[in-house]
Amino acid sequence: MSVEIENNKETQNGIKTEQMVLNLGPQHPSTHGVLRLELELEGEIITKVTPHIGYLHRCFEKHAEAMTYPQVVPYTDRMDYLSAMYNEFGYALAVEKLLGIELPERVEYIRVIMGEFQRIASHLVAIGTYGLDIGAFTPFLYCFRDRERILSLFEKTCGARLLYNYIWVGGLSHDLHPDFVREAKEFVKYFKPNIKELNDLLTMNKIFIERTANVGVLPVETAINYGISGPNLRASGLKWDIRKNDPYSVYHKFDFDIPVGKNDIGTVGDSWNRYYIRVLEMEQSLRIIEQALEQIPEGDVTSAIPKRIKPPVGQVYSRVENPKGELGYFIISNGSTSPFRVKVKGPSFVHLGVLNELCKGRMVADVIAILGSIDIVLGEVDR
Amino acid sequence: MIYDFFHNLTGSYFIADIIQAILPLFFFILPFALFAVWWERKVSAHMQDRLGPMRVGYHGALQTIADILKLFQKEDIVAKDIDKPLFNLAPVLVFIGSYGVFAAIPFTSAYIGANIDLGVFYIVAVSGLAVAGILMAGWASNNKYSLLGAMRSAAQMVSYEIPTILVIVSIVMITGTLNLNTLSEMQTGHFWNWMILGGPGFGIAKFLFIPFMILGFLIIYISTLAEVNRVPFDIPEAESELVAGYHTEYSGMKFAMFFLAEYANMFAVSAIVAALFFGGYQSPIGYLGNLLNAHWLIPIEQLFWFTAKGLFFVFVQMWLRWTLPRLRVDQLMETCWKYLIPIAFVDLIIVGLITVL
Numbered sequence: 001m002s003v004e005i006e007n008n009k010e011t012q013n014g015i016k017t018e019q020m021v022l023n024l025g026p027q028h029p030s031t032h033g034v035l036r037l038e039l040e041l042e043g044e045i046i047t048k049v050t051p052h053i054g055y056l057h058r059c060f061e062k063h064a065e066a067m068t069y070p071q072v073v074p075y076t077d078r079m080d081y082l083s084a085m086y087n088e089f090g091y092a093l094a095v096e097k098l099l100g101i102e103l104p105e106r107v108e109y110i111r112v113i114m115g116e117f118q119r120i121a122s123h124l125v126a127i128g129t130y131g132l133d134i135g136a137f138t139p140f141l142y143c144f145r146d147r148e149r150i151l152s153l154f155e156k157t158c159g160a161r162l163l164y165n166y167i168w169v170g171g172l173s174h175d176l177h178p179d180f181v182r183e184a185k186e187f188v189k190y191f192k193p194n195i196k197e198l199n200d201l202l203t204m205n206k207i208f209i210e211r212t213a214n215v216g217v218l219p220v221e222t223a224i225n226y227g228i229s230g231p232n233l234r235a236s237g238l239k240w241d242i243r244k245n246d247p248y249s250v251y252h253k254f255d256f257d258i259p260v261g262k263n264d265i266g267t268v269g270d271s272w273n274r275y276y277i278r279v280l281e282m283e284q285s286l287r288i289i290e291q292a293l294e295q296i297p298e299g300d301v302t303s304a305i306p307k308r309i310k311p312p313v314g315q316v317y318s319r320v321e322n323p324k325g326e327l328g329y330f331i332i333s334n335g336s337t338s339p340f341r342v343k344v345k346g347p348s349f350v351h352l353g354v355l356n357e358l359c360k361g362r363m364v365a366d367v368i369a370i371l372g373s374i375d376i377v378l379g380e381v382d383r
Numbered sequence: 384m385i386y387d388f389f390h391n392l393t394g395s396y397f398i399a400d401i402i403q404a405i406l407p408l409f410f411f412i413l414p415f416a417l418f419a420v421w422w423e424r425k426v427s428a429h430m431q432d433r434l435g436p437m438r439v440g441y442h443g444a445l446q447t448i449a450d451i452l453k454l455f456q457k458e459d460i461v462a463k464d465i466d467k468p469l470f471n472l473a474p475v476l477v478f479i480g481s482y483g484v485f486a487a488i489p490f491t492s493a494y495i496g497a498n499i500d501l502g503v504f505y506i507v508a509v510s511g512l513a514v515a516g517i518l519m520a521g522w523a524s525n526n527k528y529s530l531l532g533a534m535r536s537a538a539q540m541v542s543y544e545i546p547t548i549l550v551i552v553s554i555v556m557i558t559g560t561l562n563l564n565t566l567s568e569m570q571t572g573h574f575w576n577w578m579i580l581g582g583p584g585f586g587i588a589k590f591l592f593i594p595f596m597i598l599g600f601l602i603i604y605i606s607t608l609a610e611v612n613r614v615p616f617d618i619p620e621a622e623s624e625l626v627a628g629y630h631t632e633y634s635g636m637k638f639a640m641f642f643l644a645e646y647a648n649m650f651a652v653s654a655i656v657a658a659l660f661f662g663g664y665q666s667p668i669g670y671l672g673n674l675l676n677a678h679w680l681i682p683i684e685q686l687f688w689f690t691a692k693g694l695f696f697v698f699v700q701m702w703l704r705w706t707l708p709r710l711r712v713d714q715l716m717e718t719c720w721k722y723l724i725p726i727a728f729v730d731l732i733i734v735g736l737i738t739v740l
Contacts, residue, residue, distance in 0.1 A: 135709025
């Protein structure tokens with residue numbers, strides 16, 4: 001339902017209509033944090049969306065310049081706090097590239113396992129809160145029930161549930177705890193039927209499809225022009241995943257598919273596809289975890305951690321496939337123990353830019369459905 | 384019966400009337416609201432793998448009382464630029480709308496608030512008052528979320544009254560009465576005399592009615608869900624979009640009035656559905672009182688059956704609420720005007736034809 005609007009038109013009786021400006025947030029139940037949206041409305045139809053950001057700005061990039069390289073790791077956790085493990089992963093990879101060090105195989109495997117568990121946990125939050133945005137409360141709690149088990153696994157391994165400081169430059173803070181492999185396998189077995197339950201309850205629900213299919217369609221050209229990446233880009237139909245297209249760590253050793261958006265229920269690039277891609281990706285993550293748990297070698301995870309990190313003068317750009325999209329770190333070293341500059345290319349910030357494009361001509365309720373489907377985390381938008 | 388008792392006791396029709404009117408408030412709506420709030424929290428919790436309130440009383444049974452005590456103590460926040468008289472009047476009007484409905488609902492054969500011949504008609508009319516109250520609340524709050532919520536709510540409630548009325552008319556054509564008490568009495572005996580199974584009496588017409596009665600029941604149930612703003616039609620207060628819709632700016636006891644009205648409405652529409660289609664207060668399997676030759680027992684049994692039926696439909700409302708997502712406002716209107724109303728019309732015409740034959 002897209003409607004063209006003329007501004008301030010006069011009706012036959014000579015009564016002037018006016019646009020209404022609705023301020024959505026920063027305190028609002030469904031802005032997923034402290035995002036403020038300025039909606040210009042014609043009745044309930046959107047003519048323009050202006051996101052106002054910065055409510056959660058913590059000067060991460062400036063802060064990092066005053067820290068030594070290992071001290072930056074906990075700060076990366078706090079960017080996209082729902083996928084902290086993967087932020088550390090990306091940062092560690094970038095600094096290692098700068099240092100040019102080789103890692104033990106076991107470290108790489110554990111990083112991949114943790115990263116994929118983190119991807120599932122992050123997608124569970126995305127899916128659950130999306131259901132909440134559409135008005136379905138129960139799937140949200142089911143998702144959090146499952147996420148809880150992943151967080152317990154993390155907690156048992158490194159002591160933290162949200163911000164881990166687990167993946168260090170050159171290694172890991174701890175080895176896996178002795179029961180980890182068994183418990184991880186149990187989780188995989190436990191979680192597979194739950195995806196089906198989720199599909200029955202929410203994904204294939206008629207009302208859910210009505211609300212999300214063909215809503216906020218993002219054509220693949222627009223997606224590329226705006227720099228969209230990750231599940232949102234794949235939902236638009238482009239098979240682009242850095243784990244496959246520019247493999248890092250040990251991802252080349254695993255067999256997994258890249259799901260892309262389809263035309264069967266909605267159109268390619270709509271909110272439903274963006275949602276469903278995440279469900280499919282959880283299944284692929286389970287596949288990777290299963291394979292990694294089988295192949296994981298023995299070894300020492302702390303042996304390669306350098307005593308003093310002092311990279312040579314130079315610069316590096318390194319990118320990983322974060323649960324939300326492409327997470328890039330651009331680091332300039334001036335030869336000292338702290339980075340000269342750390343620039344982050346965050347997916348949430350980039351994705352927020354396309355919001356106006358998606359929301360024009362739609363209704364207020366659709367803004368919520370679209371904002372939920374692009375899955376942003378304000379900690380990373382503002383950094 | 385109860386009315387006569389009060390009349391004899393006080394010797395005045397006026398006082399008997401007042402007592403009669405206050406009875407459902409203190410003996411039904413308030414206890415029901417207390418119970419239903421706790422029940423809803425428990426139902427939702429168990430559906431979602433949680434325990435729900437557990438601390439106050441046995442399994443949190445006194446939680447609602449604790450919450451109400453808290454609400455009483457709350458500051459009654461009144462924003463600066465509101466329309467004060469309308470703002471204060473709105474919750475009262477909404478509450479009257481749902482409270483007034485209880486007057487024409489027969490709880491047992493011995494008690495009905497007002498035994499008026501136009502019972503169902505009166506209910507439809509009085510519940511319309513709530514629309515005015517909601518519009519007033521939305522406008523007077525001087526808040527854009529409230530205004531949007533109120534506009535949606537008014538459109539929704541007015542639209543969904545139409546299929547409700549059409550179904551009621553089809554029932555009225557069969558039974559020839561608008562009085563819910565008479566309607567309930569007609570469905571006496573066993574459950575096969577209920578309207579959902581074609582009404583009292585045996586004949587070809589009864590069996591012809593059954594599919595259309597089931598259809599009518601589905602239509603009226605769906606549209607009453609919309610009329611009381613329950614999921615999947617809780618668009619006026621869609622918390623993920625409009626914060627709390629028309630009652631965003633209300634706090635303290637004024638908010639409690641809206642809250643109470645919502646729960647009272649939940650039971651009221653369930654009771655109406657039960658009275659129209661499921662025999663009202665009639666027992667499905669005969670009365671213990673008849674069996675034991677203790678006729679004083681019958682009204683109590685009837686009260687039990689009536690409450691049980693009402694609570695069952697309230698439970699279904701909760702079940703839906705914690706399962707389904709929410710429709711969008713234009714899809715909601717589409718559901719009403721494109722599907723429910725045409726189907727209700729067809730239902731009405733066919734039921735009319737069968738009645739004439």
